[in-house]
Amino acid sequence: MAIIGKIRKQSTLLLIVIGVALLAFIMGDFVRKSSRPQNVLGSIDGESISYTEFINRFYEQEDIYKRNTGKDNITAEEAFQIRNMIWENYLQEAIIGKEMTKLGISVTDEEMEDLIVGLNPHPYIQQIFTDPESGQFSPVFVEQFVSNLENARPEEREFFNQIKEEIKRERLNNKYNSLIAKSFYMPKAIAQITYENSAATREVSIVQVNYQNIPDEEFTLTDADYKAWYDEHKYFFKQEDAVDVEYVIFDIRPTxxxxxxxxxxxxxxxxxxxxxxxxxxxxxxxxxxxxxxxxxxxxxxxxxxxxxxxxxxxxxxxxxxxxxxxxxxxxxxxxxxxPDSIKASHLLIQYKDARGAETERTKEEAKAMIDSLLIASKRVQGSFEAAILEISEYPTAKQDEGNLDWMLDGDLNFQLFFDSLITTSVNDYRIVESALGYHLLKVTDKTAPMKKVQIAxxxxxIEPSENTIEDVYMLANKLSGESETIEQFNNNIIGMGLSKRLGERIDKNQYTLPGVKDGREAVRWCFDKNTKVGNVSQVYDVDGKYLVVALQRKYEEGYASLEDVKKIIEPMVYRDKKAEKLIADINAAGAKDLQAIADKYNTEVENLPNVVFASHNLGRFGPEIGVIGSIFGSKKGVVSQATKGEMGVYVYVVNNITNAEPTEDYFFVKMQAERMFTQRVNSSLFEALKEKTKIKDNRVDFF
Structure with a gap:
């Protein structure tokens, strides 16, 4: 409170400072926005996506999401996920849509009709037109809705049209993927090779000289060594825009x-x-x-x-x-x-002024009618069920035969019925009045009673006080305000006794930071064009905590530089140097005795009885594809030259060759290959096409 008092004393100066800062912010924002098209959210193959168009789609999808989940509002994270889905839809439309246009793939009106009102409608339709009372899908509801669509409310028509577009998009994608998958063909010669590679085996005696047996200190790596390895494997280091950050989370806990x-x-x-x-x-x-x-x-x-x-x-x-x-x-x-649950059926007799009633029947007449139905139901078996179909005025009576299914104790939708039927025996009846009119209910089943309590x-x-929240904010604000550089940020962390966290390779479309569920605004700050490496952020209020972030490093889209990956590739560069030396030494010695080689390098000769070409693993030595290839290219009984592997250098001799049994039936080979290809199409086709497409994603500037 003393701090607030000081601020009040300096109010005139404070207003001047705020005014100057606000003017600078407005001018800075104007200059920044003027440097790029303000309404362009991104582009795909040169085709721009406007913010206005994107946000209109967002509102449409938000409405669908709310209807499907029954929510009135969505969280910031849910909104983020919906925007990601819309972006993916744009990519699908632009990339695969172009391919489908070339191929003439479409969805006919007849197909759409079948997907909506056919015998096996799309899951979206089944979900939307499920009876909330019975939990069962109602084709009748669909037909009634579609036939009266012109008379529906505008928002209902719009919602239904959005659903149709989603169904059509999914159908098109399924057709395209199916077409690609079914284009697979394996010639007999390839099937034969595939079969032989999986069925043929080699028995070998082998010696591995592990790279770990040679200390790194025996070698001096030069810049040329690093560069040679990097140039050969550069494709490993393709990267997107990303940042490294340092940050402090201020937990707000009660004192x-x-x-x-x-x-x-x-x-x-x-x-x-x-x-x-x-x-x-x-x-x-x-x-x-x-x-x-x-x-x-x-x-x-x-x-x-x-x-x-x-x-x-x-x-x-x-x-x-x-x-x-x-x-x-x-x-x-x-x-x-x-009881915990009661199962019942009902019929409804309405009277004038009851909710939804379309009758001139008086309340007294309705009561007399329901009393008569009660007497008849008790006297004549089956009359209750017949009355439901012939007399009941409940809208779905003819479709569900009055079945209310299981009602749960505590379900507010059925509490009036439930409370009325607690003491009613199975197969007995009860009259209940609701806002709709008079109901005749029949208990068809119920669970055993159990002890329950009604309790206030x-x-x-247990929450932190306003003073505690203010104190924590002031601490976070002190770190932010007194840290103009990342060096000051780290010094202040030490001086204030705080703990720092690291976030590496944070993507611009990431929503979270490690330990921070809602870190989106902090991520956006990191990728803002005005944020420079070494800058420290303002205080962010996230997840009931405060957050201050420092931008440690930026990575540009393209390939990581040699300097960036030098430490990462160093073990592999040493490995290659060791391989060169071992291969040269072993081959120069001309040793043809595996045991002699094993003794020299303090290792053992091992026997591998079942090496398979199609396998990636070489026994206990693990993945050694290159060495396996060399084994299958070797003659029986000939000691090999030293061969470079992933974990060491190998010398081996093939003791026995077992070829695949001859066959002309490659059906299962082809079937397995086709299945694997289909899986790859479903999982990788879109990503492969996306790699070849020029995409500009500016979403981080907007959301």
Whole structure:
């Protein structure tokens, strides 16, 4: 509070400083935005994607997502995922769409009709037109909706058209992938070679001289050695735009003083709770609790309650206890034996002014009618089921035969019915009035009653106070404000006793940082054109924590430089030097005795009875593709020259050659190859086409 007082005293100076800073920010933002097209979010093969078009698609997909999930709002992470999906759709349309146009691939009107109202509609249609009460897909709903589409609300028509576009896009992609996969053909000669490579074997005696047997210190690596290896393997080091960052996470936790204050507050709260006549109403006055009128069974309450309340009488109080970062206390309002689920069927008789009613029937007439149906249902077997189909005024009665399926205790949609049927026996009936009218319900099944409690639960979260939050923010702001360079950033971390984290090769389209779930704004700052290596960020409020980031390094799209990878490739450069020396020494000695070579290099001769050409592994030596190839190119009984491998240099002799059994049936070979090819098409085709496409992605400038 003293800090705020000082700020107030300097308010005039502060306003001047803010005004100058704001003007500088506006001018800087204007200059920055003027340096690139403001509305271009990216381009694919020279075709620009406007921000306006992209964001309109986003709103469409957001609406679909909300409808599918039943959510009113989406999180920042969900919005990020939707934007990524839209970007991928743009890529699919531009890259594969171009290919499909060339090939004449399309989806006909007849196909679309079959995917929507056919016998086996698309999963999207099945999901959207599932009856919320029965949980079953209703083809009737689809047909009714499509036939009345012109009369539907504009937002419903728009939503349905979006779904159709998604279905069409998926269908086109499936056709394209299927076409590529089915274009696979393996000639008989290739099938024969593939078969022989997997069936032929060699038995060998072999010596490995491991590279680790020679110390690195025996060699001096030159810049030319590094460059030669790098140039030969440069393709390994292709990279995208990325950054390395250093950052500090400031956790906001309650202090000891906060914990003492909360404990005192809970004690006072509980005393008021004991004196209050209406426990449920009292709970609803609390900031961190709302009364839940459900009946709870064992295993559904916090452990502190669950271990006590089922052995306590109505009216009992539970003193405050700590669980799951909060204080809890409560009062048992009701103890009752109730089933967990009830299965029932119903019919509905409406009256004038009932919700959704289209009848002039009076309430008295409706009551007399439902009473008569009750009497008939009890007297005449099957009359209830017949009445559902002939008389019931519930909209789906004819489709679902009045079946409500299993109703769960606590489901607010069916609580009125459930509570009315608790004491009703299986195959017995009950009349219930709702806003829709009079229902005649029949219990068709129910679970065994169990002990449940209705309880008023008070809760107070254990949270840091406003003063604590302000103190942590001031600490984070101090680190940010007093660190103009990354050197100062690191010195201040040490001086302030903080812990630093590292993030390596952070991609511009990444949402998180290690340990930070919502790090998107910090990532965007790193890739901002005005952010330079060595800069330190402002304070970010993320996941209930504060975050300060320093930009350590930037990587440009292309190939990593030799300097960037020098330490990474050093073991391989040493390996190649060792291989050169070992091969030269072994071959110069002209040794033809494997045991002599093994003795000289303090190793052993090993026998490998079943080396397969198609295998990548050479026994216990691991992946040695080159050495396996050499073995299969060697004659029986001839000691080989020294051969370079991944883990060492090898000398071997082929003791026995077993060729594949002759055959003319390569069906299974071709089938397996085709299956593998299809899998590669599904997983790699789009990425392969994307590699050949010029893509400019500016999303980080916008989101």
């Amino acid at each position: 000891e003083e906060d914990l003492e204050d909360i404990a005192e507050e809970v004690e006072a709260m509980y005393e008021d709770f004991l004196e209050h006549d209406n426990a449920a109403a009292f709970v609803n006055t609390l900031a961190d609790a709302r009364y839940d009128s459900s009946y709870f069974k064992p295993g559904t309450l916090p452990i502190g309650f669950d271990t006590l309340v089922f052995n306590m009488p109505e009216g009992s109080y539970i003193e405050p206890f700590i669980e799951d970062e909060g204080y809890y206390f409560g009062k048992i309002l009701t103890v009752a034996n109730r 639960i008070g809760r107070k979260l």
